[in-house]
Amino acid sequence: MGAYKLDIYIGSDNGSKKIDREYLDKIIEWAGRNFPDGYTLLKGHGYYNGTREDSLVLSVLSDYDIDLKEQVADLKRTLEQKAIAVSKYNVELEYL
Numbered sequence: 001m002g003a004y005k006l007d008i009y010i011g012s013d014n015g016s017k018k019i020d021r022e023y024l025d026k027i028i029e030w031a032g033r034n035f036p037d038g039y040t041l042l043k044g045h046g047y048y049n050g051t052r053e054d055s056l057v058l059s060v061l062s063d064y065d066i067d068l069k070e071q072v073a074d075l076k077r078t079l080e081q082k083a084i085a086v087s088k089y090n091v092e093l094e095y096l
Contacts, residue, residue: 003062003091004088004089004090005061006062006088007058008059010057010058011048012055014082019043019055023079027041030074044057063093
């Protein structure tokens, strides 16, 4: 079945370069509103302009193409981020 995979790359708090509980809660609340059927959060370290920071990849599988421009703009404002990257892929999805 044809499907879409979205990866949303979210950096840390710009001041501390860390993702604390309050910051994470904002992301989880936003993700729950926008992806009530589920999502995956992957935690790691990203590099933005040569500086290491905590980062998350929020990954979503969907049966249809999702336009997230307004929703991501809202998250960007909430987190006071300069940029949030979104990559979108057409994928074959099988549930086993």
